[in-house]
Structure formats: C-alpha cells, structure tokens
Amino acid sequence: MRNSDDRRMSADMRSFEVGVASRRVFLKTLALGAAVLAAPALFSPRALAAEAGGRKVLIVYFSHSGNTRRLAGFIHERVGGDLVELKTVKPYPEDYDAVVDEAKKEQEANARPAIATELPPLDGYDTVFIGYPNWWGTLPMPFFTLLEKYDLGNRTVIPFCTHEGSRFGRSERDLKALCPQARMLKGFEVRGSRVSGAAADVNEWLSGLGFKTAG
Ligand SMILES: Cc1cc2nc3c(=O)[nH]c(=O)nc-3n(C[C@H](O)[C@H](O)[C@H](O)COP(=O)(O)O)c2cc1C
Numbered sequence: 001m002r003n004s005d006d007r008r009m010s011a012d013m014r015s016f017e018v019g020v021a022s023r024r025v026f027l028k029t030l031a032l033g034a035a036v037l038a039a040p041a042l043f044s045p046r047a048l049a050a051e052a053g054g055r056k057v058l059i060v061y062f063s064h065s066g067n068t069r070r071l072a073g074f075i076h077e078r079v080g081g082d083l084v085e086l087k088t089v090k091p092y093p094e095d096y097d098a099v100v101d102e103a104k105k106e107q108e109a110n111a112r113p114a115i116a117t118e119l120p121p122l123d124g125y126d127t128v129f130i131g132y133p134n135w136w137g138t139l140p141m142p143f144f145t146l147l148e149k150y151d152l153g154n155r156t157v158i159p160f161c162t163h164e165g166s167r168f169g170r171s172e173r174d175l176k177a178l179c180p181q182a183r184m185l186k187g188f189e190v191r192g193s194r195v196s197g198a199a200a201d202v203n204e205w206l207s208g209l210g211f212k213t214a215g
Pocket of ligand 1: 063068100104132167
C-alpha cells in the first residue's frame with residue numbers, strides 16, 4: 001500500500017515538476033487566488049471556542065495565493081468554529097519562482113521559519129482542521145514550526161490540502177508525526193484551480209465525517 005502510494009506520489013511529483021517548468025496553470029491559479037488575498041483573519045483571541053454540531057472546532061490554515069484560504073472558508077461556513085490563518089514573521093515572496101525556490105530551500109534545510117501567529121488556548125477545542133497547500137510534496141515548513149510549538153494532544157485532527165497534482169503527497173504522514181497522539185480523520189484534497197467549484201464536495205466530505213450544518 002505504502003509502496004503504491006509512494007509510486008503514485010512520485011509520479012505526481014514529476015508532474016508537478018513538469019508543471020513548474022511550464023508554470024502556466026500555477027500562475028493562473030495564483031491570479032485567481034490573489035483576489036482573496038486581502039481576506040481578514042477571522043479569529044479574535046478573545047473569541048470563545050465555537051460549537052459546531054457538538055464539536056468545538058478550530059480551523060488553522062496557511063495559504064500563499066488564496067486557494068487554501070478559500071477552501072478554509074467553505075469549511076468554516078459549514079462547520080463554524082474559529083478560523084486562524086498561519087502567518088510567518090517574514091512573508092514569502094509573491095513572485096512564483098521566488099517562493100518555489102525559497103520553499104524548496106527551507107525544506108532541504110529542514111527549516112523552522114518563525115511564525116507570527118499564536119493559537120488560542122487549545123483547551124477550548126476538541127477538533128482541529130489543518131489546511132495547507134502542498135509545497136514540494138508536504139506541508140509548508142511553517143506548520144512544522146507551529147505543531148512543534150503547540151501540542152495538539154489527543155484531539156481530532158482533520159487535514160485539508162490544495163495542490164496542482166500531488167494531492168496530499170506525504171503530508172498526512174508528516175502531519176501524523178507532528179501530532180502523534182491525535183486521532184486523524186479522513187482529509188479533503190482538491191486542485192487549487194478547482195477550489196471554487198468544490199463546495200458541494202466539501203459538504204459531502206463533512207457530512208461523511210458527521211458534521212451538521214453550522215447554525
Ligand atoms: C512553493 C510551492 C511548492 C509547490 N509544490 C507543489 C507540489 O509539490 N505538488 C503540487 O501538486 N503542487 C505544488 N504547488 C502548487 C500549490 O500546492 C497549489 O497551487 C496550491 O493550491 C496553492 O495554494 P494557496 O493558493 O493556498 O497558496 C506548489 C506551489 C508552491 C508555491
């Protein structure tokens with residue numbers, strides 16, 4: 001199973017690398033995502049943990065060009081809870097080639113970029129969604145910084161990911177290693193260029209996990 005996952009993943013990584021060479025799809029994705037870059041983070045440190053169908057939900061996401069932010073928005077609309085955007089102290093360059101290079105170097109160096117985001121007290125939550133773009137096959141390194149700083153303990157963790165071909169890559173395994181006590185539920189992945197049309201699939205996935213409509 002793992003071998004076939006790995007084979008599929010490396011085929012996907014090859015297709016990503018071909019994609020990097022042409023970059024057209026990614027640049028289009030970036031252009032689409034740029035429209036939502038200005039969306040404000042909705043978390044207020046004083047906010048009480050919200051109830052969503054009996055679960056107290058925290059949604060933490062990172063997004064460079066807006067796709068994952070939009071997906072996080074769909075999830076938040078549906079399950080409620082608190083929404084937190086993970087930000088780095090030093091923002092990544094907007095230029096696509098520059099961020100691709102920087103992310104690659106960070107990953108090769110196993111870096112822990114400084115983060116500007118603080119999480120609310122985790123006592124208030126029993127379910128934590130973790131959302132990210134696939135960056136070179138896994139989570140962006142700022143999540144490694146975050147999840148080494150904050151222990152999610154035995155909470156329920158639900159990943160969601162946007163990408164341009166590699167799906168989750170190895171990120172689920174890496175996430176599990178970062179929060180080994182957590183109970184990980186089935187995640188959701190979608191191509192960044194298709195996030196806008198994914199609301200119905202998101203709803204179906206969340207229903208499958210037992211989430212009721214927020215309200
Ligand atoms: C630094 C970087 C690395 C990426 N690595 C991959 C990858 O390995 N596989 C893949 O399918 N897509 C890769 N992508 C594409 C992004 O995962 C995809 O465009 C995603 O939807 C971007 O999400 P965002 O708009 O929330 O930043 C990469 C993009 C960037 C900027």
